[in-house]
Every structure is written in structure tokens, then in C-alpha cells.
Amino acid sequence: MTGPRVVLVDDHPVVREGMRSVLTAAGIRVVGEAGDAAGALARTRDLRPDVVLMDLRLPGRSGLEATAEIVAAALSRVLVVTTFDTDGDVLAAVEAGASGYLLKDTPTEQLVAAVRAAATGATVLLPDAAARLARAVRAPRPPELTRRERDVLGGVSRGLSNPEIARDLGIGEATVKSHLIRVFEKLQVDDRTAAVVVALRRGVLRLPAP
DSSP states (O other): OOOOEEEEEOSOHHHHHHHHHHHHHTTOEEEEEESSHHHHHHHHHHHOOSEEEEOSOOSSSOHHHHHHHHHHTTOOEEEEEESOOOHHHHHHHHHTTOSEEEETTOOHHHHHHHHHHHHTTOOEEOHHHHHHHHHHHHSOOOOOOOHHHHHHHHHHHTTOOHHHHHHHHTSOHHHHHHHHHHHHHHHTOSSHHHHHHHHHHTTSOOOOOO
16 A cells, blocks of 8 residues: 655754655655745645645744645645744644644654555644643633734735834834734734734734745
8 A cells, every 4th residue: 555645854964864764765755945934935835745744843934834834735634843842832732733843852663653544634643742732732721812913914925024013003112022922912922923823713813925
């Protein structure tokens, strides 16, 4: 039986080489690799793999953003494989549309089984990740963003710095920082990229037109 077709996305070549060796030995075809989000999107569009193995922390745009875009366009299923395992990371990955969440120290047999399962459309969460997701889902939902908070977050989504957002909205830079702090608290995230991804998934924010 022909194995799933996979694209590997990680900014460390040694990590990609290790995963490629493991998957190839198990009969899974690694058809492409990328070291950043832009490359991940390009390879996925060109190759249409069954599964993309996606790291969360990438140079430039994050793995969460790439995951959300890949899933939204129905280009492939995405399986997150990362070193980060906080409750927020697991929830953000699932909200971005990931089919599963694994750590990079996941045993070989479980990694291979997870890739095969994800290729069939199954959701793959190892017990620890499932427990973290359950905790995050049980947490109270954050309050809705105010109009000004959405304006500030919209500036973040366009790649603007705090001073640029302040000039664009006609408010002080300190006020921009205050709004962002409240946005992070409400969306239960700790950085600008995660705030944009979560807001997009919840329909609170729309991407600016190209």
C-alpha cells in the first residue's frame, strides 16, 4: 500500500533530516521540505501533500499562521510537531485547524502512526496534549474585543509597529500598548502573532486585502 505524502516544515535542517529518515524508513513519502512559512505555503500549494508536519516557531510568519492558511484553503491536513507544549499553544494550534499536536521527542512509532492517522482525516492528540486542550477549552471564554482593540489588532495584522499604529489611529503609543495588553488578556495569548491567529479563527478579525 502506498504511504502518505508529506511535507516537512522546520527551520532546522537537522530536524528535518531526522524526521525524513524516520518517515522514509516507515514507507511514508517526504515529497517536500521548507524552513519557513512562505516556503511551507508554496510547497503545499505545488505538491498538495496528504499531511504537512509543521513547527510552530518559524522565522517571519509563524507556523500557526501557515497552518490556518493551509487548512482554510483545503490544501492539506496539518500535524503540528513542536517543542512547545503549553495549554495555549495546543489550543491555538487546534483553533488554527491543525489535525493534531505532537512534541519533537514523540517516540518514532507514535510519530509514524500519527502521520498515517492524520492522512486519513483523524485528529491526533497524545494524552498530554489532549489534557492540555481540555483544560484550555474548559477555561472561561475571554470577553469580546472593543472596536478600538479590533482597530489596534488590525494594525498588527498589517505588520505595523506600535508607533505606526498610533499614527494611523491618531492615538498615543502608550494607548496602543494598553490596548494590546488587553487584547492579549482577552484572547489568552502572549504575543502579537498568536493574537492575530486566534482573532482570525474566531472571526473577530479579517485579513487585509492584498
